[in-house]
Amino acid sequence: MENTALYRLIEGACNKLSTLFIFMSILTFSNLSFANRLTETSSSQKEDMDDIKALAKEVTPKKALSLGRGLYIDLAAGGGVVSNNSIVQSGTAFLPASRGGPLGVLAVGSPNNHTTSLGGLGFGYEWDGWRLGGPESLWAILPAVEFNGYYLGTFQSGFLRNTISLNRIPEHLFNDRFPTDIGALLVNGVFSLHTPYHIYPYVGGGVGAAIISVSGADSEQDTPPEPGINHFNSHTSASDWNLAVNAKAGLRFDITKRLWAFLEYRFLFIDSTNYTFGSTVYPTHVPTTPWNVHFGEMFFQLGVAGIGYSFGN
Known part of the structure; x- marks a missing residue:
């Protein structure tokens, strides 16, 4: 009887640890996905800004070379x-x-x-x-x-x-x-x-x-x-x-x-x-x-x- 009770106690603890592990894995995966999405958004915004700067350089007229002495x-x-x-x-x-x-x-x-x-x-x-x-x-x-x-x-x-x-x-x-x-x-x-x-x-x-x-x-x-x-x-x-x-x-x-x-x-x-x-x-x-x-x-x-x-x- 004592062995059966001890076995059940250990089984219950393992089940709780499994549940906690699954929950932490889900939470970690969610945070990583969110961080990846933020990184992708930041990279996309940076690329957009680079495109805007390049376009501005093309549109802005170049300063003419000075010829006077x-x-x-x-x-x-x-x-x-x-x-x-x-x-x-x-x-x-x-x-x-x-x-x-x-x-x-x-x-x-x-x-x-x-x-x-x-x-x-x-x-x-x-x-x-x-x-x-x-x-x-x-x-x-x-x-x-x-x-x-x-x-x-x-x-x-x-x-x-x-x-x-x-x-x-x-x-x-x-x-x-x-x-x-x-x-x-x-x-x-x-x-x-x-x-x-x-x-x-x-x-x-x-x-x-x-x-x-x-x-x-x-x-x-x-x-x-x-x-x-x-x-x-x-x-x-x-x-x-x-x-x-x-x-x-x-x-x-x-x-x-x-x-x-x-x-x-x-x-x-x-x-x-x-x-x-x-x-x-x-x-x-x-x-x-x-x-x-x-x-x-x-x-x-x-x-x-x-x-x-x-x-x-």
């Missing part, structure tokens, strides 16, 4: 020829009364053409401008503003003939020479054609001012001859400034992304200027007034080469 600097050197309108020298020689009294001088002549050398520094800013053929086209018109400073070294000379007092001196001729240094500062507008070939033609022009300094001026009278007499000898230096206008056209060639070389033609115009040189002071020469000299408009034809560097795009 932004802020830049360049160095230039070159040379050419200079011509100008008439040179005029005026003053008075105080001849004694026995020789007819004071002699007026208004000597006019056409200057010779001379070569000139140029060195320059510039900086500017170039914008993206206007695309030709669509927002991603590499063809574009790019505007820029530049500030350019030039140095030009040249020489002015010519034979000047006195046009007054001809009744006293039938032939009165001066041979004048003026070593000249010029500094010009200009503001230019420039338009470049951007191309896919790393070669960019451009044109530009602008206005500014130029200062012209003459040092070591010499005025020798050829007729009647006065050898060894410089009529400006008491002061041979003078300077003046006036309006300057320039235009240019050239080609720019990429060396690297930021560095380029260029070749260009420049035309520079400087308006007329006036100078006052010293009077003639020699023991063997009659005294004179200080001499006034007028340079007509100056025209420079220049060939220039240089390099530039962009700090911008």
Whole structure:
């Protein structure tokens, strides 16, 4: 009897444990199924979000590549020829009364053409401008503003003939020479054609001012001859400034992304200027007034080469 009771007790405990095991298995299976469903839902939502982001990238327009150089600097050197309108020298020689009294001088002549050398520094800013053929086209018109400073070294000379007092001196001729240094500062507008070939033609022009300094001026009278007499000898230096206008056209060639070389033609115009040189002071020469000299408009034809560097795009 005791064994039968013990057997029944053990059988009942086993049945209860079986029931508990079945219940826990069902519960665990349900939790796993729910977790799998959550995972599948999360993965599906992530895939949907990835699809939305990809679609947004396709729909959103790409930002166009910037073509303008932004802020830049360049160095230039070159040379050419200079011509100008008439040179005029005026003053008075105080001849004694026995020789007819004071002699007026208004000597006019056409200057010779001379070569000139140029060195320059510039900086500017170039914008993206206007695309030709669509927002991603590499063809574009790019505007820029530049500030350019030039140095030009040249020489002015010519034979000047006195046009007054001809009744006293039938032939009165001066041979004048003026070593000249010029500094010009200009503001230019420039338009470049951007191309896919790393070669960019451009044109530009602008206005500014130029200062012209003459040092070591010499005025020798050829007729009647006065050898060894410089009529400006008491002061041979003078300077003046006036309006300057320039235009240019050239080609720019990429060396690297930021560095380029260029070749260009420049035309520079400087308006007329006036100078006052010293009077003639020699023991063997009659005294004179200080001499006034007028340079007509100056025209420079220049060939220039240089390099530039962009700090911008």
